[in-house]
Amino acid sequence: MTAVVPLGLEEFRLIRELILKYCGVVLTDDQRGYVERRLRERLAFLSLSDYRAYYRYLRFDPAGPQEIEDAAESITTHETYFFREEYQLRAFRDEILSSLYESRAGARRLALWSAGCSTGEEPYTLAMLLLEAGIPRGWDVRIFGSDLSRRVIAHARRGTYGASSFRACPERYRSLYFRPTADGQHELSREVRALCHFGQLNLVDAARVALIGKLDVIFCRNVLIYLEPTARRAVVDQFYRRLSPGGVLLLGHSESLLSMTTAFEPVVLSSDLVYRRSAHQSESLPPLSPSDDSKRPVDADPARGTR
Numbered sequence: 621m622t623a624v625v626p627l628g629l630e631e632f633r634l635i636r637e638l639i640l641k642y643c644g645v646v647l648t649d650d651q652r653g654y655v656e657r658r659l660r661e662r663l664a665f666l667s668l669s670d671y672r673a674y675y676r677y678l679r680f681d682p683a684g685p686q687e688i689e690d691a692a693e694s695i696t697t698h699e700t701y702f703f704r705e706e707y708q709l710r711a712f713r714d715e716i717l718s719s720l721y722e723s724r725a726g727a728r729r730l731a732l733w734s735a736g737c738s739t740g741e742e743p744y745t746l747a748m749l750l751l752e753a754g755i756p757r758g759w760d761v762r763i764f765g766s767d768l769s770r771r772v773i774a775h776a777r778r779g780t781y782g783a784s785s786f787r788a789c790p791e792r793y794r795s796l797y798f799r800p801t802a803d804g805q806h807e808l809s810r811e812v813r814a815l816c817h818f819g820q821l822n823l824v825d826a827a828r829v830a831l832i833g834k835l836d837v838i839f840c841r842n843v844l845i846y847l848e849p850t851a852r853r854a855v856v857d858q859f860y861r862r863l864s865p866g867g868v869l870l871l872g873h874s875e876s877l878l879s880m881t882t883a884f885e886p887v888v889l890s891s892d893l894v895y896r897r898s899a900h901q902s903e904s905l906p907p908l909s910p911s912d913d914s915k916r917p918v919d920a921d922p923a924r925g926t927r
Contacts (some may be wrong), residue, residue, distance in 0.1 A: 623669065624660055624668075624671075625669060626656060627656035628672075629649070629652065632647075632652045632671070634675045635671065635674070635675050635678065635691070638678055639688070639691065639692055642689070643768055643824055644824045644847040645695070645696070645847060645848075646846065646847065646848045658695045659694055662674070662687070662690060662691060662694055666687075678691065689768075692769075693770075693771060696769070696846075698739060698767070698772045700741045700785075701785045701786070702744070702788060703745055703788045704742065704745075704841075705872070706788060708870060709749060710891055711890065711891045712749065712870065713753055714890075715890065716889070716894070717753055720837070720868075723866055724836065728758055728760065729761075730759060730761045731764070731835045731836050732761075732763045733763075733764045733832060733835050733838045733862070734764070734765040735821075735838060735859075736767055736823070736841070736842070736843035737767050737772075737776060738772050738776075739785075740765055740773075740775065740776025740779070741785055742839060743764070743765035743776070743816045743818075744779070744808060744812055744813075746763050746839070747763055747816050748793050748796075748797055751811060751812065751815075752793075761815060762815065762817065763815050763816045763817070764817050764832060765816060765817070767821070768821070768822055768823070770820045773818050773820050776816075776818045777818050779807060779808040779812075780806065781805060781806055783804075786806070797809045797811075823855045823858070824851050826858055832862055834863070834864045835863055835867055836863070836864060836867045836868070838862065838863060838867070838868070838869045839870050840855075840869065840870070841871060841875075844856070844871065844875050845872070845874060853880065860883055864897070865897055865898070866896060866897065867896065868887070868897075869896075869897070870892070870895075871894075871895070883897070884896060884898070
């Protein structure tokens with residue numbers, strides 16, 4: 621195996637600028653060692669001996685765009701599991717869902733998006749909750765799961781999971797919607813998988829995000845905290861555009877829009893605060909106020925992943 625020269629600060633800053641431009645993820649100087657460890661395998665795969673050569677490969681080789689995607693995948697982990705942040709899922713099932721069925725009764729259509737879905741546990745959890753609540757006859761209900769990583773999307777499509785994915789999953793759901801496999805895994809039922817569709821998607825790619833169509837619910841939990849302020853703002857703008865009037869955005873417990881925009885209406889539920897797109901006609905977020913969070917530091921650690 622080719623010996624790899626340690627990642628210098630200059631090379632690190634050059635590479636992190638490419639990552640930032642590609643997906644909006646922020647890397648700080650104190651994460652240089654972590655990035656070096658994560659990317660060392662990529663250099664070995666390409667038979668490169670130093671990170672300056674790797675940077676040149678990313679910038680100038682015809683395969684560079686694909687390698688930037690691989691690099692971004694390498695520096696993030698994808699920690700998730702079924703029924704994560706159960707209090708929020710309870711609010712979705714008990715309060716949001718019934719309201720949407722009532723307001724969308726004319727169209728008889730419900731579209732949900734799990735943005736940054738990792739290996740798929742979140743969209744599949746939503747599907748189980750929808751089935752448990754009962755989908756009205758004649759309704760078209762679809763759940764779209766997306767992630768920056770093609771690898772985790774392939775995992776999600778397989779629909780087979782190990783024990784760690786069930787650490788917060790009530791036993792009744794595992795009994796109802798999974799079957800054990802010969803290798804000790806659990807495979808999802810067809811009725812759950814039929815509701816879910818997956819695709820690789822970079823959230824800062826506005827043109828591709830626009831292809832999703834109109835949505836009623838967006839789950840984007842523990843993603844925005846890893847983005848630099850401009851990218852975060854752009855992603856929230858795309859969420860606003862994708863949501864139909866009255867649609868709902870659910871974020872992670874450490875994320876908030878309160879200092880970013882007034883376009884969404886905060887809705888206090890029994891166990892959560894969510895954000896609803898108001899009914900006015902503007903298709904873009906209002907201008908930022910001087911106190912918006914673009915001036916606030918980003919305190920996320922990409923080592924914790926995009927989920």
